[in-house]
Amino acid sequence: MPDSGLTDALLIKLFHQGQTDNEIASAYYITKQAVSKRRLKLGLERKPVSQQVNAGLAHRWTVWSPQEGTGHHNRHSAKALRAWLRWRLGDTSLSKQQLHLAQAWAEGLRERGEVLCYNPDLEEGWYYRPRRESDGRRVIDWPEDIPFPDEKFKRALDLPPAPHKESV
Template sequence: MTKLPNDDQLLAHYRRNLTDKQIAAMYGCTVQAVNLRLNRLGIERKPHSNTATALLEQAWPTAVYRRSRFTHFSRARRLWVFIRRNLGDPALSARQLHESLAFEHHIREHYVVLDLDLTQSNPWVFRPRLHLDEDLVIRWPEDRPKPSLRELEALRLPAAPWE
C-alpha cells in the first residue's frame, strides 16, 4: 500500500474538490485512510450532518436516552434530513429532500411535534402541538437546556409559502 502525501499536498487535493475515493485511488490506499488524515487536519467533512446530529444529541443525549439505538426509524431519519435542509445542506439527495418535505408536511397538516418516548415500540412519537412547543418540530425535553437561538432555527418550521 502506498503512503499518502504530506499534509500540504493532501490539503491541495481536498481544496481541488477531489473526493476521498479519488485521492485514495491516486495513492493506492483506502478511503478511510484519506478520511482519517483529513479529519486529523481539522477538516470538518460534513458540517450540516454533524450539526444536525449535535442538535439531536443536545435534546436527547445518547448516554441517557440511547437515541442512537433508534435512528434507523423513518421518523428519526426524516427529522435529521429536515434539520439538514433547514441548515442549507447542499448534499441532500432528491430522496432526502422529499423525506424532509414529507416530514414538514406531516407536522403542519396534523399540528404535531415529534418526541422521543422510550416506552413505545417505535419511540419516535408524534404528539399534539402545545403552546410551549412554539414553532419547533420537536418537543424539547423539559429537563434539557435549550440550545442557542441560532441553533434552534434548524428545528423551526420554515414560514409556509402562503404566509
C-alpha cells in the same frame, strides 16, 4: 506555507469565520491540500452538517442504538427529522429522496398540528403529540430547561411560517 502570509493564528480565525479550504487557498495562493493539512495539524476539523445534526439532537435525546440490529435511530421519523435538519442547516448533499422526505414530513407535521417526541422505553421510540402553544413552530418537543446547542440549530428546528392562503 512559509511565504504565503497565512499564519496559524490567521488560519484559525478564517476557519472560525466559516471560510472553506478552497477560499483560504485561493486568497493566499496556495493549494487546498496545504490548507487542509495545516488545518488538521492545528486540530481544526470540518464537520459535515450530518454531524452537526447528530450532535445537536444529542443535546435533547440519547437515541437507542444497539450494537447489532436496528435501533430507534433508523426509524422513519428519525430519518425524516435528520433530513429536515440537514436541509434547514444548508446541507447541499441531500439526495432528491431525502429532500422529499424532509419536506413531506414537515408538511405532515404542519397539517396535523403535531410535534415529534422520543421515549426510549417505547418499542418504536418515536411518537407524535399535538402541538402546544409552548412548542411554537418547532418540529420536536424541546423542554425549556434544556439549552439549545446554538441559535442556528434552534432556528433549524422551526417550521417556516405557514403560507398565507388568499380567500376568493
